[in-house]
Every structure is written in structure tokens, then in C-alpha cells.
Amino acid sequence: MLEQRLHADFSRRVVIHTEQQPWIPSPQAGVQRRPLDRIGGEVARATSIVRFAPESAFPAHQHGLGEELLVLEGVFSDERGDYPRGTYVRDPPGSGHSPRTDLGCMLLVKLRQMAVNERQRVVIDTSSSAWQAGDVAGHTRLQLYAAEDGGERVTMERLGAHTALSAGDCPGGEELLVLSGELADEHGSYGAYTWIRNPDGYRRGLRSQAGATYWAKRGHLRP
Numbered sequence: 001m002l003e004q005r006l007h008a009d010f011s012r013r014v015v016i017h018t019e020q021q022p023w024i025p026s027p028q029a030g031v032q033r034r035p036l037d038r039i040g041g042e043v044a045r046a047t048s049i050v051r052f053a054p055e056s057a058f059p060a061h062q063h064g065l066g067e068e069l070l071v072l073e074g075v076f077s078d079e080r081g082d083y084p085r086g087t088y089v090r091d092p093p094g095s096g097h098s099p100r101t102d103l104g105c106m107l108l109v110k111l112r113q114m115a116v117n118e119r120q121r122v123v124i125d126t127s128s129s130a131w132q133a134g135d136v137a138g139h140t141r142l143q144l145y146a147a148e149d150g151g152e153r154v155t156m157e158r159l160g161a162h163t164a165l166s167a168g169d170c171p172g173g174e175e176l177l178v179l180s181g182e183l184a185d186e187h188g189s190y191g192a193y194t195w196i197r198n199p200d201g202y203r204r205g206l207r208s209q210a211g212a213t214y215w216a217k218r219g220h221l222r223p
Contacts, residue, residue, distance in 0.1 A: 004044065007037040007197070010173065010221050014197040015188070018049050030056030036195050045112040047175070049193070052076070052107075057100035066114030067091045068154075070215055072179070072193070074105030083123070088144045088154075090114075090122035108177055108215065115147070126156050138163030152220040156213065159183070164207035173200045173221025181212035197221075 007014045016036055023032040027042065030053040038046040043064070049072070052058075069076070071087045078097040083089055091097065093116055124144055134141040138160035145154040151172060156179075159165070167186070176183070176196040183190045185204040190196060198204060200221055 003041050004035075004038050006035055006039075008039050010197075011199050011223070013199060013202060014195075015190070016195045017191070018193045018195055019191075021049075023051060026050075028056075028058050031058055037197070040112075043112075047108075047110050047113075047195075049195075050107045050109045052099070052101040052105050054104040055102060056104075057098065060096060060098040062096040063091050063093060063111075065112035065116065066093045066095075066118060068110040068113065070108040070177075072106045072108060074101060074103050076101055076105040076107060081123075084125070084127075086125060086127040088122065088124045088126060088156075090120075090145055090154075092118045092121060094119075095121065110217075113220070131156075131158070134158075135165055136163065139165060147219075150219075151222070152217070154215075154217045156215055158213045159206065159208040159211060161211045162209065163211075165205055167203055167205035169201050169203045170198045170218070171200065172219030173202070174198045174216060174218040175221075177215045179213045179215060181208060181210055183208055183212040183214055 018034050021034045023034060026033055032051045034049040036047040038044050068090050071083050071085050073085055076083045077100050093114055122145055126142055129142050131140040131142045140158045142156040144156060178190050178192055178194045180192055184207050200223055
């Protein structure tokens with residue numbers, strides 16, 4: 001597979017309504033993708049929505065620079081366990097597994113985007129974890145990962161109805177994936193499974209009229 005470059009300029013804002021994108025077959029039968037960004041061939045730095053058909057599997061493989069995933073629908077499995085909807089998994093560089101599913105599943109997957117010295121595996125069931133108060137009344141947050149150097153931070157967040165966060169300039173950039181409800185900022189409104197990548201220094205506020213839950217990754221897009 002020749003090198004592909006999709007949304008590879010990280011200084012540019014990207015908004016993708018993923019439910020409107022076609023599914024693209026992967027080399028493995030039963031596994032399809034909706035690419036969001038990609039640099040490389042079949043082995044690539046990539047962010048994708050991935051769908052496994054029921055009773056499908058992916059061959060055993062190593063994570064050269066790590067794999068990060070969030071289960072969006074169904075139950076994802078490997079030899080270490082089963083991961084239902086809402087589970088966040090972070091497999092560090094050098095790890096590996098044999099993915100599969102019985103009932104089918106859909107995932108947000110990020111490949112080859114970790115520091116080479118990251119070693120700790122993270123598995124968090126966000127549906128049973130204790131969320132904390134956020135920045136304003138009506139905002140709650142669950143921390144999924146925070147780099148020791150204070151850079152990358154990954155969270156799940158909720159905005160209650162009629163809740164707004166003050167405008168900020170996204171230091172280090174951010175990625176958002178709306179999981180439910182509708183999220184909005186000064187530039188538009190975003191329904192479920194909309195992916196947003198805001199570059200370093202991009203100014204925006206966040207708000208929701210009826211409430212929203214979203215995954216967020218920040219501080220990892222520094223120039």
C-alpha cells in the first residue's frame with residue numbers, strides 16, 4: 001500500500017461528520033474503516049472509526065508506537081478480555097494482541113501516536129467510573145490519561161443542557177469526538193460521531209443546548 005496523506009497538516013482545523021462517510025474495506029475481511037487522518041501505508045500514523053462485523057477478527061499484531069481506542073458500540077475483545085461500549089483502552093508501544101468480536105463493534109482507533117517511552121497499559125470502563133466536577137456547573141469530566149510531562153491529556157466530558165464553557169485557544173491543539181447529544185461552538189453545531197480537530201492556538205468555546213457527551217484529547221498537536 002502506497003503512503004497516504006489524509007488531513008496530514010495538523011495546523012489546519014478539520015470537522016468530519018463521520019456518519020456521512022462511506023465505509024472502506026480493510027485488508028481483513030469483516031473489518032471496515034472511516035479514515036479521519038492518516039500518514040503512511042498499511043502501517044501508518046492514523047486516526048479512524050473502525051467497524052468489526054459479528055464473529056470477525058484481526059490477525060495478531062504488535063503496536064510499534066502504540067494503539068489507543070474507545071469502544072463506541074458493541075463489545076470488542078482480545079485475549080486479555082472483553083471491552084463493552086464506553087471502554088477506553090491504551091496499549092503502549094511494544095505491546096500486541098489478537099483483536100476479535102462476537103457480536104460486532106465500532107471503535108475510535110488511534111495508531112502510532114504515543115511516546116516511545118510510554119509503558120503503562122490503561123483500561124477504563126467509563127460507564128462505571130466516578131466522574132468529577134468540571135470547569136463550570138453542568139460540566140463533568142472523567143480523566144482517562146495524563147502524560148507525566150503535562151502535555152497530552154485525554155478525557156470524557158459531559159455538558160448538561162444550557163451549559164457553556166468559556167472560550168479558549170486550545171494550547172497544544174485538541175481532538176473531540178461527540179458521542180451523544182449535540183455539541184456547539186462559535187463555528188457550528190456537531191451531532192453524534194462528529195470528529196473535530198482544532199490546531200494549536202485555535203480559539204473556540206464549547207456549549208450545548210440539550211446536553212452532550214464527548215471524548216477529548218488535548219495538548220498533543222504542538223508544533
